[in-house]
Amino acid sequence: MFVYGRKAQYHETDQMGVIHHASYVKWMEEARVAFLDALGCGYEEIERQGVVVPVIEIAVSYKKPVRFAESFEVGVRVARYNGRILELGYTIRNRTQGTLCTVASSKHCFLKDGRMVSPKTELPALHAVLTRLSEEEKEDAQ
Amino acid sequence: MFVYGRKAQYHETDQMGVIHHASYVKWMEEARVAFLDALGCGYEEIERQGVVVPVIEIAVSYKKPVRFAESFEVGVRVARYNGRILELGYTIRNRTQGTLCTVASSKHCFLKDGRMVSPKTELPALHAVLTRLSEEEKEDAQ
Amino acid sequence: MFVYGRKAQYHETDQMGVIHHASYVKWMEEARVAFLDALGCGYEEIERQGVVVPVIEIAVSYKKPVRFAESFEVGVRVARYNGRILELGYTIRNRTQGTLCTVASSKHCFLKDGRMVSPKTELPALHAVLTRLSEEEKEDAQ
Amino acid sequence: MFVYGRKAQYHETDQMGVIHHASYVKWMEEARVAFLDALGCGYEEIERQGVVVPVIEIAVSYKKPVRFAESFEVGVRVARYNGRILELGYTIRNRTQGTLCTVASSKHCFLKDGRMVSPKTELPALHAVLTRLSEEEKEDAQ
Numbered sequence: 001m002f003v004y005g006r007k008a009q010y011h012e013t014d015q016m017g018v019i020h021h022a023s024y025v026k027w028m029e030e031a032r033v034a035f036l037d038a039l040g041c042g043y044e045e046i047e048r049q050g051v052v053v054p055v056i057e058i059a060v061s062y063k064k065p066v067r068f069a070e071s072f073e074v075g076v077r078v079a080r081y082n083g084r085i086l087e088l089g090y091t092i093r094n095r096t097q098g099t100l101c102t103v104a105s106s107k108h109c110f111l112k113d114g115r116m117v118s119p120k121t122e123l124p125a126l127h128a129v130l131t132r133l134s135e136e137e138k139e140d141a142q
Numbered sequence: 143m144f145v146y147g148r149k150a151q152y153h154e155t156d157q158m159g160v161i162h163h164a165s166y167v168k169w170m171e172e173a174r175v176a177f178l179d180a181l182g183c184g185y186e187e188i189e190r191q192g193v194v195v196p197v198i199e200i201a202v203s204y205k206k207p208v209r210f211a212e213s214f215e216v217g218v219r220v221a222r223y224n225g226r227i228l229e230l231g232y233t234i235r236n237r238t239q240g241t242l243c244t245v246a247s248s249k250h251c252f253l254k255d256g257r258m259v260s261p262k263t264e265l266p267a268l269h270a271v272l273t274r275l276s277e278e279e280k281e282d283a284q
Numbered sequence: 285m286f287v288y289g290r291k292a293q294y295h296e297t298d299q300m301g302v303i304h305h306a307s308y309v310k311w312m313e314e315a316r317v318a319f320l321d322a323l324g325c326g327y328e329e330i331e332r333q334g335v336v337v338p339v340i341e342i343a344v345s346y347k348k349p350v351r352f353a354e355s356f357e358v359g360v361r362v363a364r365y366n367g368r369i370l371e372l373g374y375t376i377r378n379r380t381q382g383t384l385c386t387v388a389s390s391k392h393c394f395l396k397d398g399r400m401v402s403p404k405t406e407l408p409a410l411h412a413v414l415t416r417l418s419e420e421e422k423e424d425a426q
Numbered sequence: 427m428f429v430y431g432r433k434a435q436y437h438e439t440d441q442m443g444v445i446h447h448a449s450y451v452k453w454m455e456e457a458r459v460a461f462l463d464a465l466g467c468g469y470e471e472i473e474r475q476g477v478v479v480p481v482i483e484i485a486v487s488y489k490k491p492v493r494f495a496e497s498f499e500v501g502v503r504v505a506r507y508n509g510r511i512l513e514l515g516y517t518i519r520n521r522t523q524g525t526l527c528t529v530a531s532s533k534h535c536f537l538k539d540g541r542m543v544s545p546k547t548e549l550p551a552l553h554a555v556l557t558r559l560s561e562e563e564k565e566d567a568q
Binding site (some may be wrong): 015016018021026027047052054055056057058059060061062063065098131 | 149157158160163164167168171191196197198199200201202203204205212
Binding site for chain 4 (some may be wrong): 305309331336338339341342343345349387
């Protein structure tokens with residue numbers, strides 16, 4: 001599993017004394033961008049080819065908080081990919097406390113000029129790697 | 143259904159030219175806070191009594207975008223309340239375009255000194271109104 | 285002076301228990317957008333004509349905090365306008381506490397296709413009103 | 427000079443296609459926190475001792491943009507420290523483009539229970555290092 005990590009920032013806290021719940025949605029995006037980079041298909045390159053990859057669904061389950069100055073890591077994996085819709089799974093851990101903080105998922109489509117497109121034709125390298133990773137995921141699940 | 147609304151701000155956009163998906167999570171919070179106010183149980187008053195109401199789950203389904211300077215409204219309703227866990231449902235509409243943009247939900251618990259507490263004893267007025275609204279919701283569903 | 289206002293939101297707080305200092309920079313933008321709207325030159329219309337108005341300088345002096353659920357107002361005025369550079373002045377007041385919170389300024393230029401342009405030719409209506417307001421400001425200063 | 431750096435994130439962009447100007451204020455904070463860590467006086471430890479270090483002034487001059495996925499670095503130095511007020515200077519560079527993007531400063535005081543305190547008595551180790559760095563700064567300026 002790909003892992004992205006950093007320290008939680010002061011501007012991400014709220015007056016409850018913990019990281020605000022919307023910040024985790026940004027952390028998922030940061031991890032997703034780093035994951036695509038690691039796959040050799042940087043998101044800025046995808047946009048340069050005229051394709052955007054909007055979020056169409058997110059689900060986040062908050063279990064334990066992360067606090068200012070604590071280190072966290074976000075594990076990202078391809079949960080499902082059918083050539084049209086990409087679903088990613090996320091596990092956020094608090095490295096400082098050694099706790100599992102958040103389990104989450106996001107769904108994405110691929111748009112060009114506002115219309116859904118197939119990564120197979122528009123982004124063949126990304127399509128190949130997502131296909132491979134989703135098949136490995138299915139095998140792991142068995 | 144309680145409705146909260148305002149205009150989408152420039153700082154809420156991203157380079158895709160639409161409101162960033164994490165902003166909707168903040169809009170849900172803004173609507174929730176206004177909803178509690180309208181119920182006569184302002185969130186600042188809840189915190190003054192030593193109780194916090196963290197988010198333990200969110201799910202957001204993005205259907206249509208909202209763009210800068212467009213007006214949106216967030217409808218909020220009590221989807222479920224069992225005296226311990228509160229689940230709210232949200233419907234975000236783009237008033238400028240007349241479209242349904244986002245359907246979402248959030249789950250919350252009630253904590254005092256880090257331990258789950260019962261609103262029935264800690265916040266009886268809030269408990270009464272949430273109980274009433276969740277019962278109306280069940281009747282509507284029938 | 286034009287005045288924009290609303291309530292401070294929970295997601296704008298930090299663990300110091302007050303509104304985070306970066307949020308005020310967003311409030312200045314919200315007030316600026318509302319000010320341009322009130323002048324009949326909405327910012328979305330300016331961008332539709334291919335012109336962007338980036339921030340080239342800000343200065344903010346924080347005097348008193350704003351807290352969650354308190355109401356604030358941002359007064360905006362044209363401090364200077366020379367046909368190229370626009371400088372706005374801001375006064376943020378805490379309506380709930382009746383205190384002056386923040387005094388600030390921002391400077392802006394006008395860009396089209398990445399090059400500085402003159403509002404006089406590109407946005408004549410905006411140029412006229414900014415010129416008038418900056419002259420009134422000079423008279424007030426005397 | 428202490429240097430903090432990372433990549434610019436997608437959620438930090440706006441529809442102008444560049445990093446939103448309020449994000450730089452957060453980057454200054456991130457760099458300041460890392461700087462205090464490097465000095466051996468982590469900000470979370472300062473708060474644990476009951477002292478907060480609010481921002482009382484910022485000034486930011488934006489020269490060149492940073493875009494999504496570009497790397498930036500923030501240089502931080504002690505510009506002035508008189509035992510009561512701390513002024514930091516910041517230089518933000520776009521590593522990807524090799525450009526100077528932003529020059530900025532921030533001023534801070536030290537509060538305990540809402541009243542200004544002297545770091546000399548409350549945070550002697552921090553006081554010593556800030557005093558030394560501000561004297562080095564004066565010598566450099568000569």
